[in-house]
Amino acid sequence: MTSQFSSPVFGLDTFGDLNHEQGRPASHAQTIRNVVEQGVLAEEVRVDFFGIGEHHTEDFPMPAGDVVLAAIAARTSRIRVGSAVTVLSSDDPVRVFQRFSTLHALSNGRAEVILGRGSSIESFPLFGFDLADYEQLFEEKTELFAELVKRGPVTWSGHTRAALNGQDIVPHIELGTLPVWIGVGGSPYSVIRAARHGFSLMLAIIGGSPARFAPFSELFRQALAKFGQEPRPIGVHSPGHVAETDEQARDEFWPAYRDIITRLGPSRGFPVPTPDFYEREVGPRGALYVGSPETVARKIAENLSVLGANRFDLKFGMPGMSQTSLMKNVELYGTRVIPRVRELLGAASLA
Amino acid sequence: MNGEVPLRIAVLGAGHVGTVIARLAGQAGYSVSVATSGDPEEIALTIQVLAPGAEPRKAADAVAGADIVIVAIPLHEFKRLDPDLLTGKVVVDMMNYWPAVNGYLESFARKDLTSSEIVARRLAGSRVVKTLNHLGYHQLDEESRPAADPERRALGVAGDDPAAVELVAGFVERIGFDAVRIGDLHAGRLLEPDGFVFGRPLNRAEFARALGILAA
Numbered sequence: 001m002t003s004q005f006s007s008p009v010f011g012l013d014t015f016g017d018l019n020h021e022q023g024r025p026a027s028h029a030q031t032i033r034n035v036v037e038q039g040v041l042a043e044e045v046r047v048d049f050f051g052i053g054e055h056h057t058e059d060f061p062m063p064a065g066d067v068v069l070a071a072i073a074a075r076t077s078r079i080r081v082g083s084a085v086t087v088l089s090s091d092d093p094v095r096v097f098q099r100f101s102t103l104h105a106l107s108n109g110r111a112e113v114i115l116g117r118g119s120s121i122e123s124f125p126l127f128g129f130d131l132a133d134y135e136q137l138f139e140e141k142t143e144l145f146a147e148l149v150k151r152g153p154v155t156w157s158g159h160t161r162a163a164l165n166g167q168d169i170v171p172h173i174e175l176g177t178l179p180v181w182i183g184v185g186g187s188p189y190s191v192i193r194a195a196r197h198g199f200s201l202m203l204a205i206i207g208g209s210p211a212r213f214a215p216f217s218e219l220f221r222q223a224l225a226k227f228g229q230e231p232r233p234i235g236v237h238s239p240g241h242v243a244e245t246d247e248q249a250r251d252e253f254w255p256a257y258r259d260i261i262t263r264l265g266p267s268r269g270f271p272v273p274t275p276d277f278y279e280r281e282v283g284p285r286g287a288l289y290v291g292s293p294e295t296v297a298r299k300i301a302e303n304l305s306v307l308g309a310n311r312f313d314l315k316f317g318m319p320g321m322s323q324t325s326l327m328k329n330v331e332l333y334g335t336r337v338i339p340r341v342r343e344l345l346g347a348a349s350l351a
Numbered sequence: 352m353n354g355e356v357p358l359r360i361a362v363l364g365a366g367h368v369g370t371v372i373a374r375l376a377g378q379a380g381y382s383v384s385v386a387t388s389g390d391p392e393e394i395a396l397t398i399q400v401l402a403p404g405a406e407p408r409k410a411a412d413a414v415a416g417a418d419i420v421i422v423a424i425p426l427h428e429f430k431r432l433d434p435d436l437l438t439g440k441v442v443v444d445m446m447n448y449w450p451a452v453n454g455y456l457e458s459f460a461r462k463d464l465t466s467s468e469i470v471a472r473r474l475a476g477s478r479v480v481k482t483l484n485h486l487g488y489h490q491l492d493e494e495s496r497p498a499a500d501p502e503r504r505a506l507g508v509a510g511d512d513p514a515a516v517e518l519v520a521g522f523v524e525r526i527g528f529d530a531v532r533i534g535d536l537h538a539g540r541l542l543e544p545d546g547f548v549f550g551r552p553l554n555r556a557e558f559a560r561a562l563g564i565l566a567a
Contacts, residue, residue, distance in 0.1 A: 187367050216401075223396055226396060
């Protein structure tokens, strides 16, 4: 399945998870500067993509990831930079396009955008949107965004923003196109939406069995064909943490994971995670990629094959982890995990 | 299982929840139709891939032939559902009022009634049963197990009409879960988003213990 596109792509995603140092929270500002260092290191160790997800909370002080991506772009030359995700429904598609076409300019064509909702909803009340309108907002704004990434003047009308009539939106994309993905957590409507517009599909698998998403890949491929679109990449975004040994990775990740899920639980319906639950998620049939480089690489290779996907973005870090362990994670992901996954996938495709 | 097996299931909604329920029902041997407020053609490919064997139909046609109608839409869309469409039917309410996730809804923001009681008042001509709401759609998808499995998960079933509760409990059993009858729609409070069992896959004994039900 992965042979459909030239070479698999491996990324790292962060939500600007609040760092802790010696058991105390770092400032938001320090956390943001640390993310820049993580992005620069990601390029040095040959990670293909660095993504920042929009969030608006104390645990994830990252509402303006595109600004941070610009700082990373200015200090790098090869790594692709993008959102993971941009909450398009509570934003203005024209402004999103302008920010990312600006990032595309600054980075010499390395910008991407992943549109979605994420699992957070804070931006809705913050910017005066009603969650009950979510579907209509996302549908209309995605449609407009699809018009914006085609070149040329835009004519569009809908219910969620002012109409555009032959409007030239700047800055223009200089080279190629701005790659657009739709992040999907479970809605078949979003899979169909991505296919209809010819966007790529990013499967956000944050709990439970990754194999459960295989029918979505199939639906996406069939829907692309139905809409007369060319084949498009399928990616997987999942949380995890890499350290030298399985034990170290699990021990570093567990308290941060337990605390954040416990804290978010009441608003998201997550039960308090037990050690058994964690074991299951970290194991071969769970959604967490936590372990040594070998363990994580094997799990990535396995799930890319099962899902017919050719991109994997590891959402690394959790609120409460230290910059030292995050930087180690970036280094190991680039120097050991990615080469090993390529090796495993190469062996599988020759078999 | 009792002798009278309902064979025809209508699922209203073809999103993340509706497609999972349609797939589970189809795998359990039911004849399944799926409908939205729109044209069946719009969901044809989705149903073909995600719930093979289920039939996309217009809502009125799907409901007319159904023994059980499962409402698998977000609660904020409920106001758009025509109560007349469901007259005389056994209706499964798997919706939740969960403001933090789905936003504030004035018609459901009262403490004296459960969300399913409010649903039942609007669907006055239907027999409403609450179930399938307290595990996530991904948990329903992953946790369906055969009857003898010691890890088989429990689902609470609540309703005011005992015959309707029995019919739906039979459905729950057959799609791979232990049905635990917890009382009327008011007792369905136990299954709501702030309750202990919400989002927790538990086997029958754990579930009964959690709810303080001794004779489950």
